Amino acid sequence: MDFSFSSLFKSEAKSVIGVDIGTSSIKVVQLRREKGHVILETYGAIALGPYAGVEIGRATALGAEKLAEALKDVIREANVTSKDAAIAIPYSASLVSIIKIPAAAEAQLAQVVPIEARKYIPVPISEVQLDWFVVSDAKKHTPDGKIEVLLVAIHNDTTAKFRSIGSEAALVPGFFEIEVFSAVRASLDHGLAPVAVVDLGAATTKFYVVERGLIRESHIINHGSQDLTLNAARALNITVVQAEERKRKYGLSGEGPAPAGGSLPEGQAGADLKRSFELSLSPMISELSRTITGWETRANQSLSALVLTGGGAALRGLRDLMQSKITNEIRLSDPFGKTQAPAFLEKILKEAGPEFSVAVGLALRRLQELG
Numbered sequence: 001m002d003f004s005f006s007s008l009f010k011s012e013a014k015s016v017i018g019v020d021i022g023t024s025s026i027k028v029v030q031l032r033r034e035k036g037h038v039i040l041e042t043y044g045a046i047a048l049g050p051y052a053g054v055e056i057g058r059a060t061a062l063g064a065e066k067l068a069e070a071l072k073d074v075i076r077e078a079n080v081t082s083k084d085a086a087i088a089i090p091y092s093a094s095l096v097s098i099i100k101i102p103a104a105a106e107a108q109l110a111q112v113v114p115i116e117a118r119k120y121i122p123v124p125i126s127e128v129q130l131d132w133f134v135v136s137d138a139k140k141h142t143p144d145g146k147i148e149v150l151l152v153a154i155h156n157d158t159t160a161k162f163r164s165i166g167s168e169a170a171l172v173p174g175f176f177e178i179e180v181f182s183a184v185r186a187s188l189d190h191g192l193a194p195v196a197v198v199d200l201g202a203a204t205t206k207f208y209v210v211e212r213g214l215i216r217e218s219h220i221i222n223h224g225s226q227d228l229t230l231n232a233a234r235a236l237n238i239t240v241v242q243a244e245e246r247k248r249k250y251g252l253s254g255e256g257p258a259p260a261g262g263s264l265p266e267g268q269a270g271a272d273l274k275r276s277f278e279l280s281l282s283p284m285i286s287e288l289s290r291t292i293t294g295w296e297t298r299a300n301q302s303l304s305a306l307v308l309t310g311g312g313a314a315l316r317g318l319r320d321l322m323q324s325k326i327t328n329e330i331r332l333s334d335p336f337g338k339t340q341a342p343a344f345l346e347k348i349l350k351e352a353g354p355e356f357s358v359a360v361g362l363a364l365r366r367l368q369e370l371g
């Protein structure tokens with residue numbers, strides 16, 4: 001017979017879970033489709049610091065076992081009920097690159113791309129899962145008669161690691177996706193103009209240029225939100241834990257109490273905190289500016305906007321500070337805006353949104369797949 005037992009229940013709403021295993025925390029989001037709407041059922045995040053013996057907010061490098069333990073904990077704490085998962089692969093564990101293929105080979109990409117890919121991938125092709133998308137317009141070749149192909153490679157060991165974390169947490173992975181694609185899906189609408197998505201993580205900031213829905217360029221900036229915490233701890237002579245708390249509470253507002261036992265006058269501590277954050281952000285913003293200018297010069301067009309995602313984007317006042325230094329329009333990612341949730345949560349979801357972009361993007365695609 002041509003239908004499976006489960007297809008009898010196809011019209012029944014099914015919940016899915018997006019799982020984003022970052023270096024500093026794991027984020028999960030559970031969505032359900034109902035009458036054409038995407039419903040936010042639950043979401044949650046858990047800091048990985050405590051599993052690695054470091055402070056909350058810091059990047060870690062944990063093995064599969066500890067990550068599975070944390071994933072199980074956040075699934076329980078957030079009351080996630082779905083097993084149907086989509087799991088992100090870290091950008092750093094993948095290779096995403098635009099390669100050029102002679103236009104004449106367009107009909108034989110399945111043969112040509114793996115051969116060309118050898119020039120870009122530092123390990124044997126048999127050890128990676130290879131994927132590609134043609135990004136040039138069908139008829140518009142580059143002046144040298146080539147077509148551009150977005151090459152995506154994930155090492156088999158990486159997929160195996162994330163598969164084992166998922167199954168250890170009793171999840172059934174529907175797919176694995178490099179976080180770039182998830183973040184972009186959750187952060188952008190279908191526009192044509194080139195936009196940059198900037199993911200401010202704990203140790204690094206990831207920068208992606210998206211045009212007509214396609215990723216044109218991506219790379220890593222080696223500055224992240226944990227720099228702010230570590231520098232502020234030193235500057236104000238407070239612990240890393242205290243600095244992290246102040247970062248999340250006061251951000252760039254200029255507020256903040258004097259540290260206990262210190263000799264700072266009232267009001268000085270908040271100003272010092274702000275100054276320290278600005279100093280820490282300065283190299284990241286400079287590098288971002290250079291990256292933007294570099295792309296705009298090469299592409300001979302300007303980026304219409306910058307969309308900030310990642311936990312680091314939640315810093316109070318960050319958007320305004322960046323907007324004062326960068327001419328392109330800057331927005332905060334609002335992934336939960338693509339979902340329906342009780343109205344009283346609106347403000348909280350807007351503020352927490354950037355951190356959950358990847359997890360929301362994964363769950364959205366999984367819902368699309370289930371139709």
Ligand SMILES: Nc1ncnc2c1ncn2[C@@H]1O[C@H](COP(=O)(O)OP(=O)(O)OP(=O)(O)O)[C@@H](O)[C@H]1O
Pocket residue numbers: 021022023024025026056057058090200201202203204224225226229244247248249251309310311312313314315316355
């Ligand atoms: N409200 C907040 N204000 C300022 N910073 C915040 C806030 N919430 C989280 N952060 C910071 O965001 C960082 C974590 O962001 P995120 O969860 O996106 O990183 P990650 O996904 O673990 O890292 P990566 O993507 O690089 O692997 C931490 O350094 C944390 O201190």
Ligand SMILES: [Mg+2]
Pocket residue numbers: 022023201310358
């Ligand atoms: Mg992340």
